[in-house]
Amino acid sequence: MNLTTALARLLIFPGLLFAVPAAWFFLWVERKAVARMQGRIGPPFMQPLFDFFKLLGKTTPTRTGVGGLLMRAWPLIAVSAAAGAVGLLPVLPSSGGFEGDLILLLALLELPSMCIIAAGFSSRSIFGEIGSAREAVLSVSYNVVFLLAIVSIAASQHTFRLEALAQLPPSFLRYLGVAAILVCLPAKLHLNPFSLPNAEQEIYSGPMVEYAGPELAMWELSHGLEWVAATGLVATLIAPPMTLWWLGAALFVALSFAIVLLLSVLAAATARLQIDTTVRFYWQCTLIFAVLAISSALFMRLRS
C-alpha cells in the first residue's frame, strides 16, 4: 500500500469523507428507530446535520486557564481518535505496507471514552464528575469482556493484523467472539440498558453537562464516529472475504446498518439499569463466556 492509497483510505473510504456522513446517518437511524419503536414519526432525515451546524453557530462560555484549555482539547482528541479508528478498518483489501493493526484500532476505539472521563472531571461540575466516575466503572467492566473476546478471535487465527483477520474464513469461535463484542457495544456506545454515564434525567447528561456550542458539536460527531467504528469492526469480523472491492464495501455498509438498527431497537426496548446491576452483569454473566472463548481459543492453538 503506497502513500496515495493510504491517504485515500484515511480521507475517503472508509475514512473521513465516508465516516462523517455515515456518522450523521447512524445518529439519525438511532433516533428514528427509537421513535418508530415508541410509535412516533421521529426526526427528519437531515436532523443530525441541522443539530451539528446549529451547535457550530452557538457561542461557548468563556473558559480560562489550563482547565479551560483541556476542556477545549478533549472533544477534538476524541473526534480525531474515532476518525482514525474508522480509517483503520480493513474494508478494502490492500497490498503490503501498513496494514491495520488490531491493537492500534482498540486503542483508538478506547480513546474517546477516556476523553469523556477526563472531560467530565475537568468540567468540575458535580454531575460531570458523577458521570465520569460511572463511565470509568462501566469501561472497566465491559472492556474486560470486549478485550478478551477480541484476543480470543486473534488467538484462534494466530494474528493481530486486522487485514489478515478479515481475510481469513470465519470459524465458530469467531462468531462466539463477535457475540461477546455485540454484548459490549451498548455500553461502549452509551446506549440504553447501559446509558449510565450520559443519563439525562438523573445527572443532566453527565460529563457533557458543561459543554456548549462547537465543543458539544464535536462530542456529537465523535459519538457518531464511534458508532461507525464500533459497528464497522463487527461488520469486518463477520463479513466473508469478497473478491470484488465494491461488493465488500457495500456489504460492510449494509452490515453496519443492520447492527445499528439492532442496537437502537435494543435501546428503545430497555430501560436504564443501575450501575451495580450493570457491573454485575458484565462481571458475572458475560465474563464466563469471554473466558470460555479465550480458553477454547488457546486450547485450539495448543492442539494445532
Added chain:
Amino acid sequence: MKLWNRWMCICRRRSPWLFHMNSGSCNGCDIELVASLTPRYDAEQLGVRLEGSPRHADILCITGPVTRNSVHAIETVYGQVCGPKAVVAIGSCPATTNVFIDSRTLDGPLDRHIPVDVFVPGCPPRPDAIIQGIAKAAEILAERGTNPPPPEPVPEADPDSEEEEL
C-alpha cells in the same frame, strides 16, 4: 457568506433544543410540555429535544408564576444558556401570575426578570399550543442568530448577587 447565513438560519430553526425550568408551577404545564414530546404530539418531528443541561439548550421553557425563591435560579439558568437563545413562557402563570396574583411569595410575572419571546397562555395550555409556541420561538431564534442581536435587556438583578450566594 449570505448562503452560509441562510443555511445557519435553517439549521437553527429546525433544531430547537429545550431546557425546561419550573419556577413554582403547579406541575400542570410541566406535564403538558412532556406530553408534547409523547407519541400523540411528537415534537421531535420539528427537531425538538429536551436537554438535561441549560448549556446545550437554545430555548428556555419556563413554567410557573416565578416565586421569590426561584428568581435567582431563573437568572442564573438564563445566563447559562448560550446564545443565540429564546425564552418561552408556558402557561398563564409566567405571563400574568394567574390566580396567584398579589401573593406576597411571588416576584412575577416572568418578563420582569428576563426577556420573554413567546407567551403560551392557558392553564394549562394544550400540547399543540406549546408546540406552536416552540416553533415560533425557533423562528425568532433563527432570525436573531442571523441578524446582529439587539442589545440584551439586562435583568434587574444587582451585579454582586452571585457573590452573595457564594
